[in-house]
Amino acid sequence: MTDSTAERRHELSSFLRARRERTSPSDVGLPGTPRRRTPGLRREELANLAGISTTWYTFLEQGRDVRPSLQVLTAIADALRLGEPERAHLIMIAADETHPGEDSEYLAPEVADVPKMVNPNPAYVTGSSYDLLAWNDAAVELFPGAIDAAKPNLARWIFTNPAARDALPDWPVVAQGLLARLRTNAGKHPGSPRFQRLERELRTSSPEAEAWWPRYDIATSQAGAKRVRSRSGQEQLMTYASFHVSDQPEQILTIYRPA
Structure with missing residues (x-):
């Protein structure tokens, strides 16, 4: 075996x-x-x-x-x-098949350009393990600290960076939803070192992730609304929509705009 x-x-x-x-x-x-x-x-x-x-x-x-x-x-x-x-x-x-766990994901240049094309609306592209693969300046401003790392990852930011709790007034709801989507993707890549490393990091760093991961919640990307707090402390409601990249369906383009 x-x-x-x-x-x-x-x-x-x-x-x-x-x-x-x-x-x-x-x-x-x-x-x-x-x-x-x-x-x-x-x-x-x-x-x-x-x-x-x-x-x-x-x-x-x-x-x-x-x-x-x-x-x-x-x-x-x-x-x-x-x-x-x-x-x-x-x-x-x-299913009786294997899913190799590549350590990185290829993003087509045409897709990488899309977030810049929709400025000033915040937009980014995430991979299967929620690595941030492309983004625009408005996304950097909307989610402070999320894209500062050498290899930014949305799940890592939400669960390990205190700035995420400041930027997201409804942090528990947002965090549970994202972890459920990550858990769903991880199940499609059993044995993937990339997912295993991220799981260990999140569960070690966050008591919430440690408590929620074994629940095995399932979720998929969709449209919705999210409250966001700016660096100055002002809150606003943002609507968003998520789109699968046609030839890489685990890559997601997400675009926000003020409600």
């Missing part, structure tokens, strides 16, 4: 266990009992709901050498009441 296969099975195990423990019996129409040694559903309860054997599901959650079919994965997703992003993530990490 290759290292990447072991990592993929571990990722699948972690995701299934996290979702099972967060699904209560009442969520799936089962009667609750006053004494439960573990949170959420028991393995046998989930297996019964999915129509598979408890032993087989246990092997799957333990990272053993079992290969679930799409039909079985769908049944498990139905039993756990997974939403569409979570279903897609489950199928992705259960």
